[in-house]
Amino acid sequence: MDLITLKDWTKEDILHIIDKAILIKKDPEKYCNVLKGKTLAMLFEKTSTRTRISFEAGMAQLGGHALFIEWKTTQLGKADLKDEIMCVDRYVDIIMARVYNHKDVETMAKYAKKPVINGLSDKS
Secondary structure: OOEOOHHHOOHHHHHHHHHHHHHHHHOHHHHOOOOOOOEEEEEEOOOOOHHHHHHHHHHHHOOOEEEEEEHHHOOOOOOOHHHHHHHHHHHOOEEEEEOOOHHHHHHHHHHOOOOEEEEEOOOO
């Protein structure tokens, strides 16, 4: 399930996620390997401190791995976004994007088979 904007989620979806977060905070050792073998692609068109640290730390604490990918060091800003996301999607389990244009994160969600998280856009 993508997280492009909270408006797409029901109240029950949001409450479920909050309840799960409370459980993880209460007993982090129980969840320390829940994402073992999973990789998050963090695609940054916009710079960030808090978003990068929180996603990297969260993945590490849950046993997964995060890839920090800047648009300026890849083809993301030069090639067709649809093609680039379809490629990224082949190698990772989840995608988080921090972008200027909300349409870009919508495009990612449309063409990725894996879940996409909007880390920040001009809309949400």
